[in-house]
Amino acid sequence: MHILGIETSCDDTAAALLTQRDGRFVVERSCVSSQIDIHKIYGGVVPEIAGRKHADSIIPVIREALGNARPDAIAVTAGPGLVTSLVVGVEAARALSYAWGEVPIVRTNHIEGHIYSVLLGDNPPTEIPFPCIALIVSGGHTELILMRGHGDYTLIGRTRDDAVGECFDKAAKVMGLEYPGGPKISKLATEGARDAIAFPRPMCTSDDFDFSFAGLKTAVLYYLRDNPTANHADVCASFEQAVTDVLVAKTLRAAREYTAASVILSGGVSANRYLREGLHNALTNELPACTVLIPELKYTTDNAAMIAAAGWFHAQNREFTPWSELTADPSWELVR
Ligand code: KG4
Numbered sequence: 001m002h003i004l005g006i007e008t009s010c011d012d013t014a015a016a017l018l019t020q021r022d023g024r025f026v027v028e029r030s031c032v033s034s035q036i037d038i039h040k041i042y043g044g045v046v047p048e049i050a051g052r053k054h055a056d057s058i059i060p061v062i063r064e065a066l067g068n069a070r071p072d073a074i075a076v077t078a079g080p081g082l083v084t085s086l087v088v089g090v091e092a093a094r095a096l097s098y099a100w101g102e103v104p105i106v107r108t109n110h111i112e113g114h115i116y117s118v119l120l121g122d123n124p125p126t127e128i129p130f131p132c133i134a135l136i137v138s139g140g141h142t143e144l145i146l147m148r149g150h151g152d153y154t155l156i157g158r159t160r161d162d163a164v165g166e167c168f169d170k171a172a173k174v175m176g177l178e179y180p181g182g183p184k185i186s187k188l189a190t191e192g193a194r195d196a197i198a199f200p201r202p203m204c205t206s207d208d209f210d211f212s213f214a215g216l217k218t219a220v221l222y223y224l225r226d227n228p229t230a231n232h233a234d235v236c237a238s239f240e241q242a243v244t245d246v247l248v249a250k251t252l253r254a255a256r257e258y259t260a261a262s263v264i265l266s267g268g269v270s271a272n273r274y275l276r277e278g279l280h281n282a283l284t285n286e287l288p289a290c291t292v293l294i295p296e297l298k299y300t301t302d303n304a305a306m307i308a309a310a311g312w313f314h315a316q317n318r319e320f321t322p323w324s325e326l327t328a329d330p331s332w333e334l335v336r
């Protein structure tokens with residue numbers, strides 16, 4: 001079976017062709033056309049521009065991913081995301097399904113795609129050991145999800161205000177760094193001292209698995225207002241340390257409480273090296289029996305191979321949506 005993945009939930013137009021060999025996913029081609037150069041002029045994603053750029057890029061990107069192949073199914077991101085962006089991918093999937101004689105469509109959730117990104121790469125794992133704790137950290141989401149099997153999700157914690165990626169991007173903006181700020185902060189942080197500034201660790205010791213990052217962002221803002229000559233590398237390093245401490249502490253506690261056989265770290269912020277290493281080291285030291293699954297760098301940020309991988313499991317169960325019923329749902333939460 002070959003699945004065509006299509007992803008247009010935010011500012012990346014992506015398509016990928018995925019198959020399986022010996023129980024492992026094989027990404028035949030994964031193509032991503034990024035719009036960052038346009039949106040960074042405005043300091044963030046402009047929905048109308050994003051929609052128009054997706055419309056320009058969607059056919060060339062799909063054509064490149066397909067080559068001469070004709071897929072057996074199409075997995076397309078239907079939500080969550082920006083509606084002006086989502087509709088472009090959804091309409092492309094509808095049109096292809098119709099034109100190809102009702103090729104089945106899997107309506108796929110973007111967050112589920114991030115979870116399954118851990119099964120992609122050069123020599124990827126064949127399975128996710130369950131029960132699994134998934135920490136999803138992206139520009140719009142910060143969630144701890146308990147997974148008891150494929151498609152079996154329970155939300156155990158989420159951010160009460162800003163998502164981690166949003167917090168990185170806003171803190172970066174205060175320091176005059178370009179959108180998206182996450183990668184810029186993480187680069188500058190390597191030159192700074194992790195213990196230079198005592199930023200707060202919001203909700204680090206609270207009894208639940210929720211997060212709050214708005215206060216940390218404000219702490220960076222106030223620190224820079226009161227210390228205009230502050231060394232930005234120190235600010236970035238101390239900020240990254242505070243974020244990592246909170247995420248690692250809560251994930252470790254969740255893994256213990258639910259006797260997790262594996263922990264997944266995914267979403268755009270999982271590209272952050274300090275967080276990847278911090279979580280990996282903490283888990284291998286404290287819970288050596290627990291498998292740590294973190295996507296290869298190229299599959300951390302938005303791509304369509306992860307959408308095809310998540311769609312694969314639904315396709316196995318024949319969970320298809322006819323093109324005539326397929327719609328985008330910008331506020332589709334994987335679990336509430
Ligand atoms: O998953 P993603 O590509 O898009 C959404 O679904 O939101 O995540 C984008 C987010 C942005 O906030 C970006 O700043 C953040 O991921 N990000 C990072 C890094 N690379 C991307 N944050 C911290 N460190 C990084 N290296």
Ligand code: ZN
Pocket residue numbers: 110114138139267268301302
């Ligand atoms: Zn994403």
